Amino acid sequence: MTLSPWASNISPSPTLAVDARVKELIASGEDIAGFGAGEPDFDTPAFIKDACKEALDQGKTKYAASSGVPALRSALAEKYRSFNGIENASAAEVIVSPGGKYSCYLAILATCGPGDEVLIPAPYWVSYPEMVKLAGATPKIIEVGDEQGFKITPEQLEESISEKSKLLILNSPSNPTGAVYSKDELEALMEVVVKHDLHLMSDEIYEYLYYDGLSHTSPASFSAEAAARTITVGGFSKTFSMTGWRLGALHAPLEIAKAIGSIQSQTSSNATTFAQWGALAALEKPDLARAALDEMLVAFDRRRLNLLDGLNGIDGVKCLRAQGAFYLFPNVSSFGLSSNDFAARLLEEAKVAVVPGSGFGADDYIRLSYATSDEIIEKGLSRLKDFCASF
Ligand SMILES: Cc1ncc(COP(=O)(O)O)c(C=O)c1O
Known part of the structure; x- marks a missing residue:
């Protein structure tokens, strides 16, 4: 064999x-x-588990729409508009997947293939280079040490770009470093992304986990031009202690979202139906x-x-x-x-x-x-x- x-x-x-x-x-x-x-x-949180139990009792145990339960996609679209600041984010641009990890993989599969290079600042989350290789593309690692706060500079990014570069992956707050890019830093990086016509996969799975009074910025919120090339990836695992539920989500420009929806429909169908109803409670009960x-x-x-x-x-x-x-x-x-x-x-x-x-x-x-x-x-x-x- x-x-x-x-x-x-x-x-x-x-x-x-x-x-x-x-x-x-x-x-x-x-x-x-x-x-x-x-x-x-x-x-x-108990109220999320209760909503999931209720969904089970109501028989929400069958296949759901492949890209996600419509009510959850709508609630996520509202969250992308109000929390992430992505103007006009619509439910059609949102895909719910079995885990943030799978959302990342789908984003990479939908945008990269053989001959493409994907720019990944190191330290990186362990799965990015492997996912890029699974898509047939080539990871290009850019070393970023603690002396620069584990953050890539626009100059470094610019120097690393070749005619094969297709996608940049950013992860703020970061696993493994906990580093956080400021709004200014992200804007400067986005300028380079736009100038070189790249896509950005912005992994925002830790978007609610900030300290020292800092708060989150989503690069897709900067402009229509930024939103048109950014896939914002995240999920429920870290924010709501739902790692075992396997629920990820992403927002992408419509054409990419449709492609991602097709790949998901042919590979995993939908994320677990009753888990999605539990997750909906997390968005519908913001105080809890x-x-x-x-x-x-x-x-x-x-x-x-x-x-x-x-x-x-x-x-x-x-x-x-x-x-x-x-x-x-x-x-x-x-x-x-x-x-x-x-x-x-x-x-x-x-x-x-x-x-x-x-x-x-x-x-x-x-x-x-x-x-x-x-x-x-x-x-x-x-x-x-x-x-x-x-x-
Ligand atoms: C940076 C980053 N992205 C994505 C994920 C995926 O999370 P999950 O698949 O559990 O939703 C993780 C989990 O460790 C992560 O650290």
């Missing part, structure tokens, strides 16, 4: 691998301080949604600052103050190990689970998620400190 070129070329997700290994170790009785999980440690989100944000912010202080208090560790998502991405290169070796030894010797930076295209770093309890943060920091002191 020979595998296809796509299958032989793809690596499994390193973040999911760490998560699976940690769950295994915990199940076998090990006391692990886990910083691997890319998911909120809160339960899905806001209260649940604020409770989570207060906890995340406290943990962020504790973890940040703790990390920067360890000799040899250097960490930027991330202002979004729920990750910190410290530089551990001073210990002279690859990020894989550092993370493997940290797990074996100190029982602390982190994700090596290598999978994010940044081998000097490790990723820690602070979507975990205050106790684990305290315990993990103390173990990490002892581990680092042993070098």
Whole structure:
């Protein structure tokens, strides 16, 4: 049996691998301080679960329209207009998919193919380059270190563009760095995107998770020209602790949205019908949604600052103050190990689970998620400190 070129070329997700290994170790009785999980440690808010249960009881258990339940697409269109500032966003331009990850893949499949280059600033979310390869296109990685706040500059972008460039992928707030682009920074990047007639996939899955008083900007809101070339991707997983529900969403210019709808209709049909009815409650009950989100944000912010202080208090560790998502991405290169070796030894010797930076295209770093309890943060920091002191 020979595998296809796509299958032989793809690596499994390193973040999911760490998560699976940690769950295994915990199940076998090990006391692990886990910083691997890319998911909120809160339960899905009860009012969303209730709406889903009600949908089940009402028999909403059949196929739905492939691009999404119409009521949810309309509610999302309203959210894209009012929260994201995308003027005139319509339900026809919205696609609901089985997970934000699949939304990203659809966006890439619909815009890129063989011969195209996709510009990806590194550190990047692990799945982007693999998805680009699955689409038959070529990832072009642009290195962006902590000395520039993990953010690509317009000059760097300009220098990286070739006649093959088709799509730029941005992710703000970022997984793995937690970095956040300002409105001015995004506008400057969008100017380059427009000048070179590129598409932009703006992955905004962490659009509600900001700290230090910052708030979200969607590049598609800048102008009609910007909206005409931007696919805004997101979903329900991180905002409403709904990772297991598998519900993503995107807004795209109509022609691209239609193409994405066709690809989805031939590959996955619809996202789970009753899950979509649960998600609709999150949009239709903004007060309850806001209260649940604020409770989570207060906890995340406290943990962020504790973890940040703790990390920067360890000799040899250097960490930027991330202002979004729920990750910190410290530089551990001073210990002279690859990020894989550092993370493997940290797990074996100190029982602390982190994700090596290598999978994010940044081998000097490790990723820690602070979507975990205050106790684990305290315990993990103390173990990490002892581990680092042993070098
Ligand atoms: C940057 C980024 N984009 C997209 C996703 C996809 O999220 P989901 O498929 O769980 O909705 C994730 C999840 O980790 C992410 O970190």
